[in-house]
Amino acid sequence: MRLELGKIFIKDIQFADSSKIEDGVLYVNKEELLDAVSGDEHIKSIEFDIARPGESVRITPVKDVVEPRVKVEGPGEIFPGVIGKVDTVGEGKTNASKGMAVVTTGKIVGFQEGIIDMTGEGAKYTPFSKTNNLVIICEPVDDLKQHDHERAVRLVGFKAATYLGELAKELTPDETTVYETKPLLEQIHEYPALPKVAYVYMLQTQGLLHDTYVYGVDGKQIVPTFLYPTEIMDGAIVSGNCVSACDKNPTYVHLNNGVIEDLYARHGKDYNFVGVVITNENVYLMDKERSSNWTAKLVRYLGVDAVIVSQEGFGNPDTDLIMNTKKIEGKGIKTVIVTDEYAGRDGASQSLADADPKANAVVTGGNANQVIQLPKLDKIIGHIEVVNTIAGGNEDSLKDDGTIEVEIQAITGATNETGFNYLSAKTY
Numbered sequence: 001m002r003l004e005l006g007k008i009f010i011k012d013i014q015f016a017d018s019s020k021i022e023d024g025v026l027y028v029n030k031e032e033l034l035d036a037v038s039g040d041e042h043i044k045s046i047e048f049d050i051a052r053p054g055e056s057v058r059i060t061p062v063k064d065v066v067e068p069r070v071k072v073e074g075p076g077e078i079f080p081g082v083i084g085k086v087d088t089v090g091e092g093k094t095n096a097s098k099g100m101a102v103v104t105t106g107k108i109v110g111f112q113e114g115i116i117d118m119t120g121e122g123a124k125y126t127p128f129s130k131t132n133n134l135v136i137i138c139e140p141v142d143d144l145k146q147h148d149h150e151r152a153v154r155l156v157g158f159k160a161a162t163y164l165g166e167l168a169k170e171l172t173p174d175e176t177t178v179y180e181t182k183p184l185l186e187q188i189h190e191y192p193a194l195p196k197v198a199y200v201y202m203l204q205t206q207g208l209l210h211d212t213y214v215y216g217v218d219g220k221q222i223v224p225t226f227l228y229p230t231e232i233m234d235g236a237i238v239s240g241n242c243v244s245a246c247d248k249n250p251t252y253v254h255l256n257n258g259v260i261e262d263l264y265a266r267h268g269k270d271y272n273f274v275g276v277v278i279t280n281e282n283v284y285l286m287d288k289e290r291s292s293n294w295t296a297k298l299v300r301y302l303g304v305d306a307v308i309v310s311q312e313g314f315g316n317p318d319t320d321l322i323m324n325t326k327k328i329e330g331k332g333i334k335t336v337i338v339t340d341e342y343a344g345r346d347g348a349s350q351s352l353a354d355a356d357p358k359a360n361a362v363v364t365g366g367n368a369n370q371v372i373q374l375p376k377l378d379k380i381i382g383h384i385e386v387v388n389t390i391a392g393g394n395e396d397s398l399k400d401d402g403t404i405e406v407e408i409q410a411i412t413g414a415t416n417e418t419g420f421n422y423l424s425a426k427t428y
Contacts, residue, residue, distance in 0.1 A: 001091040002180040003230035006072065006173030010100040013050050013132045021167050026100060028134065028164070036163040037136070042152040044141045049381050051103070051118050051133040056378035058122075059135055061113030061386045062412045063104040063150075064157045064239055065128055065250040068097040068165035071234070078165060079235040081216020083158045089234035090227075095168045101131045101252055102164065104157040105382040106138040108149075113390050114245025114412035115374070115404075122374045125414040125422060128252075135381050136160055150209055154240050157251070179264050181228050181275055184302065191272040196304040198274050199229070199259055200295060200324060204243050204312040205280040211240035212249075212312075214278065224279040224294040229260045232276065243313040244391040246368045246414040247340050258419045259308055259338065274302055279324065281317040288320050296327035306334040311417045314342050314368070318353040329358040340365035340415035345407070365415035366423035368392070369407050376402030 009024055016027035030048055037046060051057040069078050074092015077084025103116065116128045123129035138153045181187060188196060203212040205219035212219040214237055227236065237254045260276070267273040279295045282288045299307055307328060311321045318339075325335045337359055341351035347367055387393045392409030399405065408414040413421050 001228045001230045002178065003091055003233060004093045005177050005179065005233060006093060006095040007098045007175045007177070008095055008168045008171050009098050009174050010132055012052070013100060013134055015050070019167055021097070021171060026097065026164065026167070033160060033163060037156045037159040040152045040155065042141055042144055042148050043138050043156065045139045046156065047137040049135045049137065051116070051135055051381060053118060053130050053132065055118045057118040057381060058377045058379070058384070059103055059105055059116040059133065059381045060384065061105060061108045061382055061390055062116050062245065063106070063108050063113060063153050065252040065412065066102045066157050066161040067252045067255050068100070068102065068161045068168070069235065069255065070095050070165035070169045072169055076234065078162060079158050079238060082213060082238055083162050086215060088231070089236055090231035094234055095165070095171065095173060097165060097168050099132060101128060101133050102157055102161045103128065103133045103135045104138060104153050105135060106153060107140060107383060108153065113242065113386065115387065115406070115410050116412050117374060117377065120375045120377065121372060122411055125372070125408055125411045127413050127420060127422065134160070134164070137382065146209060150240065150242065158238065179230050179233065181230065181273070184274060187272065187274050188303070191268055194268070194270065194272040195306060196274055196302070197263060197271040198299055198302050198304045198307045199263060199276045200299065200307050200309040200328070201276050201278045202309065202311050202317070202320060202324070203237065203278060203280055204241055204248065204317065206283050206316065209242040210313070213238050213240055219280045220282070222280060224277055224291055224298055226298065227276045227278055229264065229273070229276050232257060232260060237278070244368065244409050245412045246392070246409045247313060247365065247417050249312050249416070249418065250412070253413070253416060253418055253420050256420065259310055263308070274304060281313065281320045283316065288323055292320065292323035292327050295324050296331055299328050299333055300331040304333060306336070308336050308338065310338040314340065315353050322354040322356050322359055325359045326356045334361070335359070336361040336363060338363045338365070338417050338419060340417050341367045342369055343367045345369045345371055363419065365417050365419065365421055366408070368409040368415045372406060372408050372411070374404040374406065
């Protein structure tokens with residue numbers, strides 16, 4: 001598949017009488033956007049706000065972050081099986097509105113939601129402090145069941161991103177990047193002298209609001225399979241996740257997966273990037289064994305020399321990560337795993353809940369238990385009281401003076417396990 005990804009750079013967002021993109025500014029008509037996202041009986045009210053980089057603004061609790069994209073040419077629509085029809089995507093032309101995001105918030109259903117600070121110490125840890133954010137505040141009707149609430153808010157975010165993405169459909173991109181992955185035999189023969197590399201993309205699918213969707217199908221219901229990397233860029237995978245904010249993959253991360261983009265950047269130079277194997281993260285041992293067996297089988301079938309394996313979440317999924325690694329290594333294929341750590345506030349505890357000697361090449365996104373002090377900010381979008389109950393916070397997190405003490409676990413994207421974060425290691 002060959003995908004031309006056109007990039008329209010958004011420098012600012014403003015509310016206006018008509019919705020359009022002009023000279024790098026996204027103008028949004030609130031009434032038109034409300035018409036586009038309304039209609040779910042589970043939502044009592046919807047409001048919109050804007051948060052720009054550097055502003056004294058805190059958004060919490062953050063549910064999902066989505067980048068607007070639109071199909072310009074080629075089959076399918078963005079978010080197939082969720083918003084668009086169930087067509088195979090990943091080829092043709094797609095335009096992406098870069099430098100901005102749709103962020104959903106409100107009285108969200110679970111405790112594992114996040115914080116985005118647009119300035120101050122917290123802004124250093126989240127990649128979404130650098131985006132111009134259109135924030136959607138969704139308040140549910142009374143006595144709404146959690147799963148209905150989660151689904152309703154999730155779809156509002158996708159509808160908004162689709163509406164805004166359409167504004168860029170007829171625009172000439174500021175920049176275009178071409179991504180191409182050919183059918184397997186063609187791909188292998190194109191660069192026979194280069195190491196063949198695949199990406200094993202682990203999706204959080206443990207249920208109880210820990211969900212990811214593939215072409216609209218709950219990932220718990222799939223067995224591991226192949227995807228062209230470009231399918232993911234067109235929204236074939238979306239988040240429905242309430243895992244800890246620091247290492248969950250919002251939909252924005254699926255669309256902009258850094259492992260995929262980096263492998264494409266080195267494709268034909270250092271590696272022959274042959275494609276992606278997606279696999280789920282399960283609760284029960286039997287399901288973990290099945291999925292890891294299939295993952296290792298599919299990787300071996302591709303005939304690759306090495307794979308990168310990225311995790312989503314922590315704790316129970318550490319077992320899936322190690323099973324995948326051990327079994328792939330058992331096929332004679334080298335692995336590098338991308339994860340994060342829960343090593344305690346002092347960093348002295350075991351980083352992962354499972355381990356194996358074969359998992360000897362590891363990239364870490366950082367220690368999620370690291371404690372941080374967040375300053376009081378001038379404006380809150382959402383509900384500040386949740387910082388005492390979200391994962392990474394505690395009953396004393398919110399101080400009387402408006403400052404906050406939390407683990408970076410509470411900050412959206414702080415230790416993302418695809419590397420979509422700002423933490424790095426330094427040698428002294």
